[in-house]
Amino acid sequence: MEQREIDCFLVLAGELHFGRTAERLHLSQARVSQTIKKLERRIGAPLFERTSRRVRLTPLGEQLLADVEPLQRAMRDAFDRATASARGIDGVLDVGFLGSGAGMLTSALLDTFRSRHPGCEVRMRETQFADPLGPLRAGDVDVLLTRLPVEEPDLTVGPVVIAEPRVLMVPTGHPFARRESAELEDLARDTVFGVVSSAPQYWWDFHVPPETPSGRQVRRGQSVSTFQELITLVAAGQGITPVAASVTRYFAHPGVAFVPLRDAPPTEVALVWRTAGLNSRVRAFAQAAADAVRANGGPAAF
Incomplete structure (x- = not known):
């Protein structure tokens, strides 16, 4: 399957209009139609129902969309991470931690991040039981190493770095x-x-x-x-x-x-950040945490 076919399918699935799809992809409507027909021949069944009034996905098209979208998103994120690593990240990243933070894995996590992004200063700040999530919500820290569970609609739970009895x-x-x-x-x-x-x-x-x-x-x-x-x-x-x-x-x-x-x-420690506060520094730190955990063979144990 060619990337052009995937792009045509995803854009048309979102727009459900051949004209707007052609404009977004800088192609002619005829070219979009040909590409979709080629993809449908390759698969062996229609992906869209077309009438003079509307375009909509068939059940098979909906299934393909559900399967392809996460893969496309993961590929885009991978290229974004690679680009960020190549360019380097500057500025300051404030990292909060509750208790002992990531324990023995803390230094490995910080070393991984600093080696990739020497231009970014990391400042560690302790949080307390009295208000474990308050500093994160207030913007005093950009990312937080804290005990789970965290089930908050405005917060994202990232990699688990510790799992212990x-x-x-x-x-x-x-x-x-x-x-x-x-x-x-x-x-x-x-x-x-x-x-x-x-x-x-x-x-x-x-x-x-x-x-x-x-x-x-x-x-x-x-x-x-x-x-x-x-x-x-x-x-x-x-x-x-x-x-x-x-x-x-x-x-x-x-x-x-x-x-x-x-x-x-068991109790776990994970990286948590404000969903609306996700930026290149937080993303890079989360990736460094995931890689440090992977290099350790999984979440650190006591």
């Missing part, structure tokens, strides 16, 4: 601290720290479910706004909380112990 953080003197593992049912046996008002409810419900798998209510304590506050409260014996396993490496504290939470779903 969860552990239960408890005071060192807690009975659970002597156990080899814990399970989600154990959350009903103590106070678990509560919701910060600015965090999406579904985000906290994933990390601290309101009920155990058997339906027992989880008692939630006071709200927290920073991770240091959370650790301090646990060390003081005020409650327990599920956390990512990487916390044991990056936020060790003499007053807390970590117990594997064997039946909890």
